[in-house]
Ligand SMILES: Nc1ncnc2c1ncn2[C@@H]1O[C@H](COP(=O)(O)OP(=O)(O)OP(=O)(O)O)[C@@H](O)[C@H]1O
């Protein structure tokens with residue numbers, strides 16, 4: 001489709017010269033001599049760009065511009081003004097004109113502006129198209145959920161997506177679906193049309209991370225040759241996904257807290273407060289409360305983030321979801337690898353169900369991907385599965401393995417300290433769930449509670465722990 005330009009201009013000579021030149025360039029050119037006629041043509045649709053004269057017999061150019069901007073926000077406008085009247089040009093830009101050209105202008109000059117405007121329009125349409133695709137791609141049906149636990153979580157996520165919640169905290173072991181949940185929430189929120197920015201707090205050294213998030217002023221540090229916007233500014237109106245928040249350096253924790261409390265921040269080296277409207281979705285596969293107890297995460301920030309906590313359960317706590325996920329990934333890789341695997345043999349399914357899946361959903365995906373790549377038949381059999389699924393490792397072997405790395409020094413090791421560390425590790429791994437921690441340690445809940453008290457680990461329990 002050729003881009004279509006509408007010229008609203010009362011001077012016949014200017015109008016037809018412009019139209020001729022536009023057509024030479026391969027554009028469609030349409031003409032109107034009055035404001036009223038121009039509006040009529042715009043209503044017919046299909047216009048990408050308007051070249052609008054400031055002085056028309058029946059209308060004031062600025063008023064017309066305002067009307068066009070309101071009624072057809074996707075159409076770009078270039079204002080043609082008298083060169084003596086800079087005021088008008090400035091007002092036009094304020095009202096949302098893409099650019100202005102002062103009369104008299106050469107056709108070459110005008111074509112540079114037209115090309116630039118149409119390129120900007122093309123990019124905007126492209127961005128819009130990608131967004132629409134993402135909204136479709138990250139539907140709630142992307143989250144495979146069958147177990148009551150997951151259905152409840154999907155429901156909660158739906159509520160949060162539409163709510164005014166400014167912060168959401170996603171916790172859960174690695175591979176349980178935190179990234180996926182964050183994207184689905186964003187693309188189902190009123191913020192879906194605005195950016196989703198994703199940053200992993202461990203990916204960059206502290207100073208770079210700060211300027212990445214908050215931007216910097218020119219000269220703020222040696223390499224800061226130019227002022228730079230940070231993700232917070234770029235995401236205005238949208239969502240920022242702060243992954244691995246538990247590893248955020250202390251200085252940034254303080255800055256983030258200030259932002260959450262005041263909705264304002266400063267660029268690195270800046271003195272001016274900048275206000276933006278963003279939703280923060282923070283995620284971690286560590287137990288934040290434990291990090292707080294250890295003094296590695298600010299308590300005040302933890303409470304700020306913990307207003308809407310969502311914990312994605314490990315797969316072994318929702319075994320009903322395992323077969324569904326396996327089938328879901330089989331369908332996905334059928335498409336990707338052009339295969340026609342129709343199902344899973346009962347013995348293979350039993351092994352898949354029985355396995356503990358320490359890597360959670362990601363591990364299911366990876367295993368199915370590997371199996372599907374090699375699979376020749378149309379059904380997945382026990383033989384096709386990797387060895388770890390066929391012969392589950394006995395638990396005692398796992399328990400003995402860490403002992404091989406312990407060396408007794410001359411002072412020896414305090415055995416109570418070892419016990420304390422084990423209790424803490426169990427609470428950490430279960431996100432403070434006392435029943436599960438007790439099960440991991442193979443002791444009763446009362447025995448666990450006794451030890452938590454003895455070692456001062458009460459803070460490590462989850463609030464709702466049974
Ligand atoms: N319920 C689910 N339904 C379908 N796919 C899922 C589900 N949960 C997770 N996945 C998929 O499993 C993979 C791992 O999930 P994701 O990256 O969201 O995990 P994570 O919790 O962010 O892990 P990490 O802590 O390691 O970053 C992704 O490909 C994701 O799309």
Ligand SMILES: [Mg+2]
Pocket residue numbers: 178179243
């Ligand atoms: Mg992740």
